[in-house]
Amino acid sequence: MTNKPRLVVSTGAGISAESGIKTFRDADGLWENYPVMDVASADGFRRDPALIHRFYNERRRQLGAVRPNRAHEILHELEEHFDVCIITQNVDDLHERAGSTNVLHLHGELMKVRALDDPDLTFRLESTECETTPDTRIDGHAVRPHIVFFQEAVPMFEPATELAAEADIFVIVGTSLVVYPAAGLLHYVRRGVPVYYIDPNPSPVPAGVTVIRAKATEGLARLAEILLKD
Numbered sequence: 628m629t630n631k632p633r634l635v636v637s638t639g640a641g642i643s644a645e646s647g648i649k650t651f652r653d654a655d656g657l658w659e660n661y662p663v664m665d666v667a668s669a670d671g672f673r674r675d676p677a678l679i680h681r682f683y684n685e686r687r688r689q690l691g692a693v694r695p696n697r698a699h700e701i702l703h704e705l706e707e708h709f710d711v712c713i714i715t716q717n718v719d720d721l722h723e724r725a726g727s728t729n730v731l732h733l734h735g736e737l738m739k740v741r742a743l744d745d746p747d748l749t750f751r752l753e754s755t756e757c758e759t760t761p762d763t764r765i766d767g768h769a770v771r772p773h774i775v776f777f778q779e780a781v782p783m784f785e786p787a788t789e790l791a792a793e794a795d796i797f798v799i800v801g802t803s804l805v806v807y808p809a810a811g812l813l814h815y816v817r818r819g820v821p822v823y824y825i826d827p828n829p830s831p832v833p834a835g836v837t838v839i840r841a842k843a844t845e846g847l848a849r850l851a852e853i854l855l856k857d
């Protein structure tokens with residue numbers, strides 16, 4: 628147990644934008660030039676598993692070329708004063724690489740694959756250069772990217788709602804709040820808990836949420852000042 632206030636932070640693609648990873652809804656339904664439903668849906672995976680493997684191999688390789696930015700670092704630094712729990716929709720590992728110790732991935736992780744015949748069996752890949760195909764076998768298992776595709780359940784949602792319900796302060800950073808259930812986390816926050824939303828182009832949010840209209844690096848620097856002053 629810790630006596631520090633619990634700061635729960637829900638992050639989306641926007642927090643990694645300044646590291647050079649593209650967000651999803653900036654480009655007409657395309658994700659790195661592919662139609663999103665081809666590369667991020669269960670139907671897409673059934674239709675063309677080889678494409679999906681190639682696509683996530685590329686995303687993983689891209690991870691090797693980017694670094695956490697100041698926004699990720701500030702969230703790590705806040706652990707000195709707060710019990711920081713991050714709930715991220717991102718499949719990159721930039722929060723972990725910035726040093727954050729408590730990160731829940733709602734939509735899976737690029738650096739992991741999982742067995743097709745046992746969804747609970749995941750394997751961490753050793754490097755961003757690792758490539759998989761439909762023919763890859765790990766410990767005898769065919770594998771797929773450990774990514775939550777559209778049309779699939781979100782098994783980490785329930786633990787995420789529990790964290791949201793325990794927040795003393797709740798912060799949303801860099802998400803368009805259009806993908807459910809992630810976008811609904813806000814509704815699990817207890818009444819009276821301060822809620823902040825940092826985004827340069829914020830979506831509509833309920834009254835009472837403090838919107839900081841800024842990029843993640845600048846917005847989190849401002850938020851840290853506010854929180855540490857109190």
Ligand code: OAD
Nearest residue numbers: 639640641644650651652716734801802803806828842843
């Ligand atoms: P989106 O692409 O929908 O939204 C990105 C948000 O980041 C937008 O609100 C932008 O205004 C904001 N943004 C852009 N640059 C920013 C910056 N420098 N700092 C802060 N914010 C910035 O991404 P998500 O909401 O994360 O799911 O998308 C949710 C899910 O949809 C993803 O996890 C992914 C996708 O399909 C899966 O892959 C399963």
